[in-house]
Amino acid sequence: MTNRLSVFIDISSYLTGFGAVDLHGTGMGPTYLATVEKATSAETLSFFFETAAQILRTGAGDESAINAMIAADLFPVSCFGGLAQNIILMWYTGQWPPAVAASPSLAQARNISPDAYVQGLVWTAADTHPPGAKQPGYGSWASPPLGTR
Amino acid sequence: MESEIFDVVIVGSGIAGSVLAKTLTQAGKRVLLLEAGLQAGAELRPEEAFATYQHYVETFHDKAIPATNGPYPDIPEAPSPNVLQIQAATPYYTGYLVQKGPLPFASDCLRAPGGTTLHWLGNVPRMLPNDFKMKTLYGQGVDWPISYEDLVPYYELAEREIGVAGDVAAQRGPDMGRDDYGADYVFPMLEIPPSYQDQVWKLRSQNLTVMLDGEPYVVDCVSMPQGRNSIPNPRYRPGAIVWDKQIGRFVIDHETPTYPVTGSLWSPYTGERCEGNASCVPICPVQAKYNALKTLKKADQRRLTIVTQAVASKLLIDRQTGEVTGIEYKRYRSLEDPTYETHTATGRLYVLAGSALENPKLLLASDAANSSDQVGRNLMDHMVMLAWGLFPEKVYPYRGPGCTTYIPTFRDGAFRKDFAAWISPLDNWGWSWPTGAPGSDVSTAVGTLGLFGKALRDYIADRVTRQALLHFECEQLPEPDNRITIDPQYIDVLGNPRPVIHYDASPYMRKSFAAAKKVATQIFAANGIEDFTEYKPSDADYVTWEGNGYTFEGAGHIVGTHRMGNDPKTSVVKPSQQCWDHPNLYLVGCGNMPTLGTSNPTLTMTALTFMAAESILKQLEGVRQ
Numbered sequence: 063m064t065n066r067l068s069v070f071i072d073i074s075s076y077l078t079g080f081g082a083v084d085l086h087g088t089g090m091g092p093t094y095l096a097t098v099e100k101a102t103s104a105e106t107l108s109f110f111f112e113t114a115a116q117i118l119r120t121g122a123g124d125e126s127a128i129n130a131m132i133a134a135d136l137f138p139v140s141c142f143g144g145l146a147q148n149i150i151l152m153w154y155t156g157q158w159p160p161a162v163a164a165s166p167s168l169a170q171a172r173n174i175s176p177d178a179y180v181q182g183l184v185w186t187a188a189d190t191h192p193p194g195a196k197q198p199g200y201g202s203w204a205s206p207p208l209g210t211r
Numbered sequence: 212m213e214s215e216i217f218d219v220v221i222v223g224s225g226i227a228g229s230v231l232a233k234t235l236t237q238a239g240k241r242v243l244l245l246e247a248g249l250q251a252g253a254e255l256r257p258e259e260a261f262a263t264y265q266h267y268v269e270t271f272h273d274k275a276i277p278a279t280n281g282p283y284p285d286i287p288e289a290p291s292p293n294v295l296q297i298q299a300a301t302p303y304y305t306g307y308l309v310q311k312g313p314l315p316f317a318s319d320c321l322r323a324p325g326g327t328t329l330h331w332l333g334n335v336p337r338m339l340p341n342d343f344k345m346k347t348l349y350g351q352g353v354d355w356p357i358s359y360e361d362l363v364p365y366y367e368l369a370e371r372e373i374g375v376a377g378d379v380a381a382q383r384g385p386d387m388g389r390d391d392y393g394a395d396y397v398f399p400m401l402e403i404p405p406s407y408q409d410q411v412w413k414l415r416s417q418n419l420t421v422m423l424d425g426e427p428y429v430v431d432c433v434s435m436p437q438g439r440n441s442i443p444n445p446r447y448r449p450g451a452i453v454w455d456k457q458i459g460r461f462v463i464d465h466e467t468p469t470y471p472v473t474g475s476l477w478s479p480y481t482g483e484r485c486e487g488n489a490s491c492v493p494i495c496p497v498q499a500k501y502n503a504l505k506t507l508k509k510a511d512q513r514r515l516t517i518v519t520q521a522v523a524s525k526l527l528i529d530r531q532t533g534e535v536t537g538i539e540y541k542r543y544r545s546l547e548d549p550t551y552e553t554h555t556a557t558g559r560l561y562v563l564a565g566s567a568l569e570n571p572k573l574l575l576a577s578d579a580a581n582s583s584d585q586v587g588r589n590l591m592d593h594m595v596m597l598a599w600g601l602f603p604e605k606v607y608p609y610r611g612p613g614c615t616t617y618i619p620t621f622r623d624g625a626f627r628k629d630f631a632a633w634i635s636p637l638d639n640w641g642w643s644w645p646t647g648a649p650g651s652d653v654s655t656a657v658g659t660l661g662l663f664g665k666a667l668r669d670y671i672a673d674r675v676t677r678q679a680l681l682h683f684e685c686e687q688l689p690e691p692d693n694r695i696t697i698d699p700q701y702i703d704v705l706g707n708p709r710p711v712i713h714y715d716a717s718p719y720m721r722k723s724f725a726a727a728k729k730v731a732t733q734i735f736a737a738n739g740i741e742d743f744t745e746y747k748p749s750d751a752d753y754v755t756w757e758g759n760g761y762t763f764e765g766a767g768h769i770v771g772t773h774r775m776g777n778d779p780k781t782s783v784v785k786p787s788q789q790c791w792d793h794p795n796l797y798l799v800g801c802g803n804m805p806t807l808g809t810s811n812p813t814l815t816m817t818a819l820t821f822m823a824a825e826s827i828l829k830q831l832e833g834v835r836q
Contacts, residue, residue, distance in 0.1 A: 079668030129664055137663055147657050150667065154653045157275055168276045168295040169285075176272035184649045187668045188675035190609040193640075194271055194490035197497075200441075202487045203611025203639065204404040210607070 066111060070095045073114040073136075076128055077146055078153045080183055085153070088181035094149075097158045097174055102145060110142040154184040217243040217516070218831055220538055220558035222523045222573070224253065225326020226813060227799040227820045228564035229503040229510075230372060234461065234824040236511035238454035240831060243516045243556055245540055247289035248323035250519040255508045261477035267329075268496050276647070279330045279767065282494045283323050287704045288543040288551070289522050292319035292568070294765065297751045308568075309701045309711040315751050316714040317765030318592050320566040324519065325504040327566065327767070328813070330493040332613050333438035333500050334636070335375055335814040337366055339386040341623050342808030345688075349627040351719070352688040352806045356777040356786040359391070365818035367396070368452055368461055370436075372817065373501045374473055376400035376485075377436030384431065384619025399449065399470045400441045402434045403485060406639045408606035408679070409616040412738065416618070421733040423726055428620050430734065435617050435636065438501035438813075439485045443470040452821075459829050461821060473505050474498065489640065491613050518542070518556075523563075524707050526577035527555065528793065535561045535579075535796045541705050549704045560795045560827055564820075567802035568695060568710045571772040574783075575697045576708050580790045580798070585783050586773055587696055589689035591807045593766035594631075594716060594752075596683045596724050597645045598731035600740040605676040608641035609649070615639060618681075621730065622809045631685040631723035634809040635730075641678035642743075644764070649675045679740050683727035684766055685720060686809050695772055716763065721756035724763065768812050773802040787826035788819065795830075799823045 071091055075082045085091060099107060113135055121128035136146045152158045156178030157171075173179040180195040189207045191198060198207070218240040221228045228244060235242050246253060251263045271282035278295050285291070290307040294317065298305075301312025308316060320327040340359035345352040377398040380389060412432060419430040443449075449470040450463040475482040475498035482498040491500050498505075507517075518540075525539040537555040544550050563570045571587040574580045618635035626632070642648035649671065656662045656670045687693075693715065697708035728744075735742050746753060750762040776782025779791035784803055790796045801816045808815070 077663050079663070079665040132663065133661075137661070146663070150657050150663055151653060154671075155275075155650050157650075169274075169278070169281070169293060171275035173273055173275050176269050179272045184653050184671060184675075185609070187671035188609060188649055189605075189607055189672065191489070193609065194268065194488050194494060194496050197486040197488040198610070199486055200484040201404045203406045203489075203615075204410075206407055206605075206607055207610065210605075 067091060067095050069111055069115050069118065070098070072118055074149060074153060076125070076132055077150050078183055080153070080186075090178060090181050093174065093178070094152055097152065098145070098149065101158065102143070106142050106145070110145050154182060154187070156182040217241045217556070217558035219243070219560045219562060219827060220245065220556045221562045221564050222538065223326065223564035223569070223800075224324050224503065224507060224517070225564060225566070225800070226328050226503040226506065226817055228326070228562070229507040230817060230820045231562060231564060231799065231824055231827070232515055233506050233510040234452065234454065234821070235827065236514040238828055239514070240828070241514045243518065243558060245521040245523055245538065245556060246324050246517060246519045247522045248286065248519060249284055249546060252284075252324035253517055253519045255476060255504065257477040260504075264476070264498070267494055271490070271494050277493050279319055279493050280321050283321055283329060284546060286322065286546055288520070288549050289322045290703055290709070291322045294319045299749060299751045299753070304701065307703070307709055309698070309709055311711060311713045313715050314754070316590070316592070316712045317752050317763075318767045318769050319765070320568060320767065320769055322569070325502045325507070328502040331767070331813060332492050332811070334614055334811045335370070335373060335436045335438050336382070336617070336634070336810045337387075338808040338810045338815050339384070339623050340391060341386045342806065342810075345627070345806050351627060353776070355805050356775055362815070362818050362822075363393070365821045366814065368463070368821040369814050369817035370398055371452060371463060372506060373438040373814070374399050374440060375436050375438060376403050376441035378402040378434045381434040382436070383433055385623040387619065387622070397444050397446045398436060399444060399447045400472070401444050403437050403439065403441050403612060403615055405434060405615045406611045408608055408639060409637055411602065411604070411606045412616070412637050415738045416734055419734065419737050421730050423729060424626070430618055430620050432616050432637070433619055435614050437612060439491070439495070439612060440472050440474075440483055440499045441485060443472060445469070454828060456832065459834050460825060476504055476508060485612060487611055489610055489612070520544070521554075522705055522707060523573055524576065524705070526561070526573065526579045526796070528577065528579060533793050535793050541707070543705065551705055560797065560830065562797045562799060562823075562827070564799045567769045567772045567800060570798055570800060570802045571695050572697060572708055572710050574773065580773065580783055580792045580796065582792050583780055583783055585781065588691045588694045589771040589774055590693045590695055590712070590714065590769070591687040591689060591771040593684035593768045593807065593809075594687055594720055594724075594763040595766045596685065596727050596761055596763050597680060598682070598728070598735065598742070598744045599642050599645050599678065599680045600735050600742045600744065601674070602677045602679050603739040606679065607676050608639055608678050609643070609675070611639050613638065613640055621727075626726070629719075629722065630726055631687065631720050632809050633683045633685040633723060633727055635681055635683055638680035638682060640680070641675060642680055644680065648678060679738070681731055681734065683731070684809060685723045685727065685763070686807050687720060688717070689771055689774065689806060690717060716752070716754050718756070721754055721761070724754070724761035725756045725759060728761065768801070768807065770801040770804045770807050770812050773798050774805045775803045776805060788823035789826060789830070797823055797827060
């Protein structure tokens with residue numbers, strides 16, 4: 063794994079509230095990093111990753127310290143063109159940038175890829191699965207989801 | 212094709228056209244089926260059917276807002292309406308429908324092999340006996356020329372064909388009960404299990420008394436019959452639907468020992484049960500949900516000729532006898548290439564089996580069947596008012612079929628003299644319809660509330676899991692000025708007319724929105740649901756009644772533009788569904804329905820189609836009717 067991908071996954075973990083293993087498990091990490099790299103100027107990207115790496119290094123695993131630094135130096139839309147917020151939306155919805163805002167019409171709005179939709183974290187966060195994929199089986203909807211009972 | 216004479220030429224391969232293609236070919240008739248959609252969609256062999264369908268599923272996963280028609284090809288040569296193009300300000304001319312207003316028509320259908328059953332939800336409640344007598348009982352709309360009792364045997368055929376899963380004993384409500392189905396009748400498959408959230412709803416809603424205009428109504432929650440596969444009911448007497456020439460009726464031949472569940476087009480072992488994809492609309496990835504291609508595949512293929520990419524453009528008519536002499540159609544090359552050749556299909560009888568938008572369009576373009584001036588009039592839909600809020604506890608929506616339980620309480624009653632009846636499905640898919648949830652919840656949490664990390668995840672886990680949606684499908688009445696017309700100004704790439712729509716919500720409808728909102732408020736209060744419903748003047752179909760605003764959505768239940776009746780002066784087809792004006796032309800589909808009732812119309816329309824198939828076979832065989 064490249065250093066940049068490693069930083070991307072680690073900072074994404076703090077941004078999304080999902081563990082690094084969960085993020086790796088989606089299989090989307092390299093695709094999402096490439097998406098970010100393609101859509102962002104080299105200069106902004108470099109500042110973003112420097113800041114992210116520094117936050118991770120300084121925080122040294124202290125979650126509340128890291129969150130405070132993210133809130134101050136990474137999350138605001140004024141930082142790096144709102145990159146951090148778009149990264150969160152990408153992990154949750156599989157879209158870059160939020161497709162509806164970026165597309166000429168609703169009908170033309172696209173996800174990053176069909177897989178990106180299927181791997182959207184919003185469904186996991188909501189204790190369900192993406193409609194039309196990862197189907198939980200006949201009658202599963204009659205009980206609370208597995209893991210919540 | 213020109214040189215061949217078929218017994219019957221059918222336009223459209225949706226559920227009506229497919230039921231006819233199956234029943235007529237199995238009864239020994241030679242059928243030509245013209246379908247406007249792409250050839251790939253009509254491939255019924257396993258490998259090709261799988262490839263096409265996987266492409267649909269992938270397109271669904273690719274589109275950020277797939278809506279109802281998103282997974283399917285958008286064909287310039289045979290356009291379909293798109294609900295994502297609906298605008299508040301009428302008139303407008305973009306998109307397929309020409310919306311003259313004053314309100315935009317908000318429903319769509321699909322022009323593709325299999326028709327709108329590809330994206331339908333699959334709810335199949337029967338209409339109520341009183342729905343057929345609206346004029347007599349309530350002084351509203353019109354009576355049907357047939358009764359509920361007349362339709363019962365055909366409902367049974369339709370439920371057999373679709374493969375209905377449900378509990379007959381649960382079909383209660385005003386004007387509906389076990390006797391209306393018959394003491395021994397069961398659906399082919401057992402009920403689809405009710406969702407977890409249905410069970411929470413029922414705790415505080417079952418037998419709840421709500422007040423409306425000073426009258427008490429007791430809320431009931433009952434299981435929704437559905438066209439999707441569950442467990443075969445051992446008490447169902449299975450069998451094939453066969454044409455009994457002697458008595459001139461379809462009968463169910465009870466030879467088969469167990470009900471044969473129909474799986475996907477590509478494998479009988481895929482889609483044998485609903486797998487909980489929670490995406491019935493717009494697409495069931497495993498085809499556990501019924502679609503009309505399953506019926507089409509059961510046709511006797513030796514007697515069936517399907518011509519795709521064939522858009523019917525004109526009926527040729529002998530003006531002396533009224534006989535249809537052929538159907539002119541334009542066969543285009545491909546999705547990308549609208550170059551076409553014009554052909555004429557000929558047969559002994561002709562059937563238009565398009566939607567209630569396409570059938571009247573073709574009739575009007577052909578100056579056909581319209582001595583009553585009713586073609587294109589009485590366009591109806593369920594006007595759907597939504598109410599949404601947050602449960603106090605987690606109910607885990609976004610799981611299971613779209614609806615597993617409904618409230619029948621306001622489907623019938625003396626109030627129908629004053630305002631529209633409605634059916635209230637309990638929705639299993641959270642706020643996805645009104646707000647675009649859960650994506651909109653993520654945007655709000657991040658962009659507005661400034662949440663990230665575990666706080667964001669906790670917010671989604673708390674909020675999305677508590678989303679409740681109740682909806683009110685209000686029965687629109689037939690009105691002559693809610694109509695489809697055509698205008699040479701507005702044509703598609705093949706030069707065929709686009710539907711020009713005039714549409715409005717009458718006081719009878721607006722009053723029902725106000726009544727339904729009062730009921731929603733009481734049900735929400737009893738459930739401790741915090742109300743988040745918001746109707747905005749900027750909404751496409753925002754209307755006011757007595758100073759308050761309401762928004763309705765389209766239900767996709769497009770009905771009523773060539774209604775049946777006993778009087779040629781006020782109806783387009785006879786009860787046999789033969790046109791009054793043309794002895795060899797039948798119309799089938801939702802356009803034949805004189806009124807809508809509060810049922811999703813597909814089941815009733817399919818029952819009517821079996822009735823039409825009998826009339827067609829009797830005419831072909833020279834039986835007096």
